[in-house]
Amino acid sequence: MQALDQRVLDATWTAFSARLPPTPPDQHPLHCHRPRIPDRDCFEAIVFRLVTGCSWSTSGRLGKGSATTLRSRRDLWLQHGLFDAVFEEALRGYDRIIGLDLSEVAIDGSLHKAPCGGEGTGPNPTDRGKTGWKWSIATEHNGVPIGWAIDAASRNDCLLLPPTLDAVAQRGLLADIDTLHLDRGYDDQVVRRVCSGHGLTDVVIALKRKKDQAKARKLLPMGERWPVERTNSWFSNFGLLRRSTDRRTLHRLAMMALAATLILVVKLFLWADRWNR
Numbered sequence: 001m002q003a004l005d006q007r008v009l010d011a012t013w014t015a016f017s018a019r020l021p022p023t024p025p026d027q028h029p030l031h032c033h034r035p036r037i038p039d040r041d042c043f044e045a046i047v048f049r050l051v052t053g054c055s056w057s058t059s060g061r062l063g064k065g066s067a068t069t070l071r072s073r074r075d076l077w078l079q080h081g082l083f084d085a086v087f088e089e090a091l092r093g094y095d096r097i098i099g100l101d102l103s104e105v106a107i108d109g110s111l112h113k114a115p116c117g118g119e120g121t122g123p124n125p126t127d128r129g130k131t132g133w134k135w136s137i138a139t140e141h142n143g144v145p146i147g148w149a150i151d152a153a154s155r156n157d158c159l160l161l162p163p164t165l166d167a168v169a170q171r172g173l174l175a176d177i178d179t180l181h182l183d184r185g186y187d188d189q190v191v192r193r194v195c196s197g198h199g200l201t202d203v204v205i206a207l208k209r210k211k212d213q214a215k216a217r218k219l220l221p222m223g224e225r226w227p228v229e230r231t232n233s234w235f236s237n238f239g240l241l242r243r244s245t246d247r248r249t250l251h252r253l254a255m256m257a258l259a260a261t262l263i264l265v266v267k268l269f270l271w272a273d274r275w276n277r
Contacts, residue, residue, distance in 0.1 A: 020077075055245075102177050103141055107161065110236065113130065125153070138164050158188055181228075183225055187208045
């Protein structure tokens with residue numbers, strides 16, 4: 001996977017390391033205890049776990065640290081807001097180099113497994129009621145994620161729309177959206193009022209199929225909603241998101257931010273290499 005490319009890891013780590021909290025000094029008077037695992041090793045182990053979906057112990061063997069060390073280092077970085085901050089920097093860099101195209105924005109949800117349960121999980125209606133979780137993501141015209149929200153798999157997409165729009169608004173991008181595209185699952189007057197309340201006047205929602213259309217199996221055109229479907233597949237390529245074993249919403253959001261950062265860094269390198277293909 002391109003997220004494990006050494007150039008991608010180096011670039012992401014450069015932005016990440018610039019925000020690391022100060023390393024605590026060695027307090028042991030004899031200096032005979034186990035030395036501290038380098039932050040770079042822990043970072044690569046966390047990325048490896050995100051990409052492959054492996055256990056903490058497996059990723060710990062890669063990073064030369066224990067599962068407890070990796071979890072505590074993740075929590076420390078999460079406490080300092082590093083995952084969100086690095087994504088914000090990657091998004092600004094993408095906007096400055098390539099440019100965000102907010103003329104056509106799409107929002108859609110995606111259901112995935114959560115076998116360990118925990119916060120923000122519930123029965124997945126598409127997986128025989130097994131425990132799962134859902135993300136709702138907003139993407140610009142080229143599929144770049146600009147905001148997301150997560151909840152239980154049983155949560156309706158319409159209920160995830162307001163927090164998704166709020167996430168976009170927090171980045172100051174909501175006012176620049178020209179047209180918002182939604183699938184027929186959002187064909188509801190409540191959704192239209194929510195969009196209007198967020199200042200979105202041009203909203204294209206696929207209409208629900210009539211009974212005669214369902215019998216005839218007529219397919220409705222996807223229109224400009226295909227970029228978000230592609231972005232959902234990008235996120236689904238990360239093993240930990242496809243089958244999340246994290247039990248807290250806070251940790252899932254951190255991994256979503258890290259995955260979005262890696263997606264942006266990969267796209268920036270593809271843009272830089274466009275003349276060498």
